[in-house]
Amino acid sequence: MFESITQNLTGALSFFRRGGKLTEANIREGLEAVRQALLEADVNYQVAQDFANRIADEVVGEQVLKSLDPTQQVIGIVHRQLCELMGPVDHSLPPPSSEPVVLMLCGLQGSGKTTTSGKLARLLQTQGRRPFLVAADLQRPAAIDQLRIIGEQLGVPVHTEVADGNNAVRVCQNGVAAARKADADIVILDTAGRLHIDTELMQELQQIDRKVNPHQILFVCDAMTGQDAVNSAKAFNEALELDGVILTKLDGDARGGAALSVKAITGVPIKYIGVGEQLDKLEPFHPDRMAGRILGMGDVVTLFEKAQEQFDADQVAEQQKKMMEGKFTLVDFKSQMQQIKRLGSLKDIMKMIPGMGNLVDAHPDMDAEGDMQRISGIIDSMTPEERVNPELIDLGRRRRIAAGSGVEPSDVNQLLKDVSAMAGVMQDMASMPMWKRLGAASQLANTFAQNPGAQIQAPQKSTVMSFDEKRRLQEKKRQQRKDTKKAKKRNRR
Amino acid sequence: MGLFDKLKKGLQKTKDLLRTDVRDLFKAGELLEEKHIEDFYARLIGTDMGVEASKAIVTELREKHLGRTVVIDEIWKTIRDKLKSLLKGGEGTLWDVNNKLSPLKLAPTGTTVILVAGVNGVGKTTSIAKLANLLQSHGKKVVLAAGDTFRAAAVEQLTLWSRRLGCEIVTKAASSDPAAVAFAGCVRAKEIGADVLIVDTAGRLQTQQNLMKQLSKIQRVIEGQIPGAPHEVLLVLDATTGQNGVSQAKHFSEAVACSGLVLAKLDGTAKGGVVVAIRQTMSLPVKYVGVGEQVDDLELFDPEGFVDALFEK
Ligand SMILES: Nc1nc2c(ncn2[C@@H]2O[C@H](COP(=O)(O)OP(=O)(O)OP(=O)(O)O)[C@@H](O)[C@H]2O)c(=O)[nH]1
Ligand SMILES: Nc1nc2c(ncn2[C@@H]2O[C@H](COP(=O)(O)OP(=O)(O)OP(=O)(O)O)[C@@H](O)[C@H]2O)c(=O)[nH]1
Ligand SMILES: [Mg+2]
Ligand SMILES: [Mg+2]
Numbered sequence: 001m002f003e004s005i006t007q008n009l010t011g012a013l014s015f016f017r018r019g020g021k022l023t024e025a026n027i028r029e030g031l032e033a034v035r036q037a038l039l040e041a042d043v044n045y046q047v048a049q050d051f052a053n054r055i056a057d058e059v060v061g062e063q064v065l066k067s068l069d070p071t072q073q074v075i076g077i078v079h080r081q082l083c084e085l086m087g088p089v090d091h092s093l094p095p096p097s098s099e100p101v102v103l104m105l106c107g108l109q110g111s112g113k114t115t116t117s118g119k120l121a122r123l124l125q126t127q128g129r130r131p132f133l134v135a136a137d138l139q140r141p142a143a144i145d146q147l148r149i150i151g152e153q154l155g156v157p158v159h160t161e162v163a164d165g166n167n168a169v170r171v172c173q174n175g176v177a178a179a180r181k182a183d184a185d186i187v188i189l190d191t192a193g194r195l196h197i198d199t200e201l202m203q204e205l206q207q208i209d210r211k212v213n214p215h216q217i218l219f220v221c222d223a224m225t226g227q228d229a230v231n232s233a234k235a236f237n238e239a240l241e242l243d244g245v246i247l248t249k250l251d252g253d254a255r256g257g258a259a260l261s262v263k264a265i266t267g268v269p270i271k272y273i274g275v276g277e278q279l280d281k282l283e284p285f286h287p288d289r290m291a292g293r294i295l296g297m298g299d300v301v302t303l304f305e306k307a308q309e310q311f312d313a314d315q316v317a318e319q320q321k322k323m324m325e326g327k328f329t330l331v332d333f334k335s336q337m338q339q340i341k342r343l344g345s346l347k348d349i350m351k352m353i354p355g356m357g358n359l360v361d362a363h364p365d366m367d368a369e370g371d372m373q374r375i376s377g378i379i380d381s382m383t384p385e386e387r388v389n390p391e392l393i394d395l396g397r398r399r400r401i402a403a404g405s406g407v408e409p410s411d412v413n414q415l416l417k418d419v420s421a422m423a424g425v426m427q428d429m430a431s432m433p434m435w436k437r438l439g440a441a442s443q444l445a446n447t448f449a450q451n452p453g454a455q456i457q458a459p460q461k462s463t464v465m466s467f468d469e470k471r472r473l474q475e476k477k478r479q480q481r482k483d484t485k486k487a488k489k490r491n492r493r
Numbered sequence: 494m495g496l497f498d499k500l501k502k503g504l505q506k507t508k509d510l511l512r513t514d515v516r517d518l519f520k521a522g523e524l525l526e527e528k529h530i531e532d533f534y535a536r537l538i539g540t541d542m543g544v545e546a547s548k549a550i551v552t553e554l555r556e557k558h559l560g561r562t563v564v565i566d567e568i569w570k571t572i573r574d575k576l577k578s579l580l581k582g583g584e585g586t587l588w589d590v591n592n593k594l595s596p597l598k599l600a601p602t603g604t605t606v607i608l609v610a611g612v613n614g615v616g617k618t619t620s621i622a623k624l625a626n627l628l629q630s631h632g633k634k635v636v637l638a639a640g641d642t643f644r645a646a647a648v649e650q651l652t653l654w655s656r657r658l659g660c661e662i663v664t665k666a667a668s669s670d671p672a673a674v675a676f677a678g679c680v681r682a683k684e685i686g687a688d689v690l691i692v693d694t695a696g697r698l699q700t701q702q703n704l705m706k707q708l709s710k711i712q713r714v715i716e717g718q719i720p721g722a723p724h725e726v727l728l729v730l731d732a733t734t735g736q737n738g739v740s741q742a743k744h745f746s747e748a749v750a751c752s753g754l755v756l757a758k759l760d761g762t763a764k765g766g767v768v769v770a771i772r773q774t775m776s777l778p779v780k781y782v783g784v785g786e787q788v789d790d791l792e793l794f795d796p797e798g799f800v801d802a803l804f805e806k
Contacts, residue, residue: 036544042735045538109758109786110614110731114645139786141653146646153645195761222614226541226735228763249613252698254737277613277644277696 024060027074031056034078041255041294044230047264055081075295082291086260090244090269091284093120094186094215096129100179102187102212104172106205106240107220108232109193112248112274114143116220117190118150119274119282124186131156132184134175136208137192138163147190154279157182168192169207176212189214196235209240216243218271221258223250229258230265237266248274251281259290330387333419334379377405378415390416519563530554540766541735542579545773550575580772588780593793594631596753596780598724604682605689606715606722608675610708610749611729612741613696616757616783618647620729621691622654623783623791629658633688638678639664640671640711641695651693658788661685671695671707672714679718692723699744712749726751727780730767732759738767742777756794757783 031052038048055078094101103120105113114137121131133151135158137143144160151158159175172189179187189208194201209217219233219242236242245266247259250273259270270285379387381404386392393401393416395409402409518532519525530551537547553575558568589595599605607624611617618641625635637655639662641647648664655662663678675692682690694711697704715722728751730738745751756765759782768779779794 039538039544040736042541042737045535049535108733108761110616112614140650141657142646142650145649146644149645195758197762222731222733224612224731224735224737225733226738226763226767227539228541228733228761229735231762232733249698252612252700252737253740254735257735 024056027056027059030074034074037295038257038260041296042226042229042257042261043294044227044257044261044265047230047261050264051081051085051260079288079291079295082260082294083287086263086270086287086290088269089285089287091271093124093271096185100132100176100184100187102176102189102214104189104191104205104208104212104214104217105220105246106191106217106236107193108195108222109140111193111220111222112246113137113193113220114146114150114190115277115279116218116246116248116272116274116282117147117188118154118156118279120188120272121151121156122154122279123282125154125156130183130185132175132179132182132187133158134172134179134187134189135160136168136171136175136189138166138168138171139192143190143192150279157184168204169211172208172212196232196239202235202239206239217241218244218246219262219268220246220248221262223247223256223258223273224252224254225258227261230261233262233266233268237268242266242268244269244271246270246272246274246282247285251275255294255296256290257294259285260294330379330382330390330419334376374405374407374411375415378402378407378412381405390420519565519568521563521565523563525554525558525561525563525568527555527559530559537766540764541738541770542764542766543736543739543770543773546579546766546769549579576769579769588793590793593627596778596793598752599689600721600724604679604687604719604722605724606679606682606719607689607691607725607727608694608712608715608723608749609691609727609729609755610694610745610751611696612698612731615696615729615731615734616755617641617696617729618650618654618693619786620727620755620757620781620783620791621651621693622658623788624781625654625658625660625689625691626788627791628689629660634686635660636678636682636685636687636690637662638674638690638692640674640678640693642667642669642671642674643695647693647695654788661687672711675711676714676718679715679722683719699741699748705744705748708745709748725753727753727755728777729755729757730765732756732765732782733761733763734767736767736770739770739774742771742775746775746777751777753778753780755779755781755783760784760790 034055035048035052038051039045043051055074058077058081059074094103105117105120107113117133121133124131133147133156135144135147137147144163148158148160157179159171159178161171161174168191175189176187189212191205191208192201194205196202208214217240219236221229221233225232233242233245245262245268247256247270250256262268263270270290273283273285275281275283378401381401382393386397386401393412398409398412401412405412518529518536533554534547534551537550538544550572553571554568557571597605597607609617609621609624621637625637628635635658637651637660639648639651641651642665648667652662652664661681663674663681665674665677671694678690678692681687692711692715694708695704697708699705712723712726726749728742728745730741734741742751742754754768754771754777756768756779759765765782771777782792782794784790784792
């Protein structure tokens with residue numbers, strides 16, 4: 001949907017001579033690409049503008065390194081600056097003390113306060129703390145029930161009172177007293193959602209702040225928020241002196257520019273992120289991952305961490321070696337597929353790889369799991385010799401394999417072509433340093449997303465395509481050929 | 494106060510803002526310079542209408558007015574016309590401002606079914622209460638189906654609204670199949686001869702394929718029960734949403750063929766400009782806007798009126 005910043009920057013900086021110097025004039029276009037990427041990721045206009053200027057200051061006069069292309073170099077700087085701006089991290093929650101400590105959650109309607117109260121209670125539980133919830137939302141129908149049910153699910157006590165004619169300040173005071181009695185060591189106040197321009201309700205929060213004196217006040221912010229994020233965050237911070245921000249609903253495809261805006265405008269650290277509706281879906285905030293996401297570069301770090309946990313190191317090393325030598329066979333291919341499967345849903349994985357996100361966006365209906373299964377089936381139907389020496393597979397064998405795995409002979413053919421093409425690409429990639437390899441993968445994915453018909457760049461793609469898609473593609477290609485012909489004719493005239 | 498006045502009041506803040514923008518930024522008699530245009534671009538971005546639409550407007554401004562003497566009325570006209578054409582996106586939809594039900598496609602006979610969907614926390618359940626209230630005030634018999642069986646106390650929430658509104662509600666236990674709730678809702682609505690059945694659904698992110706499939710299933714079940722239903726599939730958007738709204742509109746439409754948008758929480762400082770961005774990629778009209786947490790905080794959205802109200806002097 002969005003052009004990735006890498007694409008934009010590559011266009012803008014393509015004319016740079018390697019080894020030349022970045023000057024103010026030739027960097028301007030590149031900076032526009034940075035700014036636009038940030039705006040498309042919902043970073044506030046002023047914040048994006050200031051950021052682009054900051055980058056200009058740092059970049060101008062820098063030597064374009066011989067070994068790097070300018071795009072990579074500028075992205076590196078942008079990425080680092082983003083991390084700096086969104087950091088430093090502070091995941092601390094108030095430590096136990098002689099009295100129960102108090103956490104207050106606040107934010108706009110529907111941002112995720114009640115769910116996050118539950119998530120924090122659960123997190124604290126796992127740390128051996130004794131959390132206690134207080135249902136201080138007397139506005140929204142069934143808000144109290146919602147927190148009560150969450151408390152029951154966790155086995156965490158919840159203080160509730162009748163909503164009608166009651167007052168949230170009093171509920172909070174009573175709640176803290178009840179927590180003390182229940183021997184809890186940390187109290188979480190779930191307040192009602194409110195608009196930052198609702199003076200009456202903002203004063204209510206200030207009163208709770210004064211009367212209960214929470215140790216930390218956390219602002220719960222929806223990651224999908226656009227330009228308005230700065231207005232609400234600023235107003236809540238001015239009214240309450242926030243201690244932290246929790247960014248919710250990051251499990252979707254929101255670029256999350258609000259993270260940068262809120263941090264830049266308020267200076268309040270982002271502590272945690274919500275990545276799902278379930279109560280265990282709360283993670284510490286990491287600026288580097290967020291930076292990649294805002295830039296549309298994917299969450300490389302998370303992918304690496306996951307891969308490290310799941311991959312069999314020896315096998316990976318072995319495959320790496322084979323890739324280098326260009327000896328990547330069907331057997332290796334299958335074992336790699338199995339390792340990847342252990343990481344989770346293929347789409348989730350692809351989203352974490354730079355550029356691959358585009359691919360997923362471009363083909364929302366692709367059924368990667370199903371295709372992997374089909375491919376596995378094809379490989380399983382081969383004899384061990386065929387797997388190592390695919391050259392053996394002639395027409396007869398191809399028919400046999402196809403019949404055995406319930407596909408068309410042409411599918412078998414396609415797979416063989418793809419794997420041998422892949423072996424070539426991998427050989428190239430394996431000889432690159434890591435960051436370059438990611439760049440190459442991302443470039444691959446980009447060409448692919450724009451032009452799924454491209455052959456080798458898209459080895460696994462052709463097997464991923466449904467028949468309908470294939471037909472559509474053929475149609476498209478035919479049209480393209482026609483168009484080129486027409487253009488040629490026009491030029492001749 | 495007429496409905497149109499109410500609409501204008503609802504949009505007053507936005508209108509004042511953009512109007513002051515134009516007055517602030519462009520001074521009659523001065524030459525229109527690039528820096529004025531850049532400043533206006535910043536304000537346009539601030540509405541969440543997105544880079545593309547904002548660029549389209551400033552490009553038009555540049556072409557027609559850059560380097561010329563500012564005539565406020567002409568600049569107004571350029572901006573207004575461009576925004577109107579961006580918002581219309583082909584088949585400009587006009588509602589009857591005197592009939593708040595006019596955006597809804599109601600079945601000529603039998604039960605009309607309205608399916609309501611959207612990402613988490615945008616205001617689906619509250620908007621359903623508002624719609625039910627609107628329909629009831631026009632003498633319609635309404636039944637609600639509590640199709641969010643997932644989120645804690647979602648059923649209780651809609652049940653409380655139904656009690657306040659005095660309309661019937663169909664519920665099932667937590668974690669039941671939402672399609673079964675929709676089914677039961679259809680059956681009940683037919684049984685008692687209800688005019689309208691409104692089906693609530695759990696919030697879901699558009700990237701969650703299994704949940705999107707579940708939504709399609711709900712739609713199919715409704716289709717199977719009442720021919721021609723659901724007559725409306727309303728996607729609720731939060732007015733504070735940024736560019737992700739485009740992805741929401743796209744993916745939800747793919748799953749359940751949305752017929753219109755409800756833009757909730759427009760009573761805050763967010764401008765809801767993402768609907769302009771959405772209009773750039775698809776034709777999905779905004780039918781209503783939510784301007785508060787109470788049942789009567791629902792206003793009609795009329796694109797012509799919206800733009801005029803935005804820029805009228
Ligand atoms: N996908 C996803 N959904 C979330 C996340 N956090 C909360 N939600 C959902 O967002 C919706 C709103 O969450 P709530 O916790 O009720 O929000 P709230 O801020 O308490 O809402 P109000 O009290 O009405 O202001 C619910 O459907 C939650 O399940 C998250 O990290 N990811
Ligand atoms: N200010 C304002 N608040 C609104 C509006 N519409 C809904 N809300 C509030 O937003 C919050 C979430 O509304 P719900 O109707 O529960 O949202 P939902 O989409 O059903 O949420 P889930 O079912 O959890 O996904 C509640 O606190 C509502 O009172 C509106 O137009 N303006
Ligand atoms: Mg709540
Ligand atoms: Mg709901």
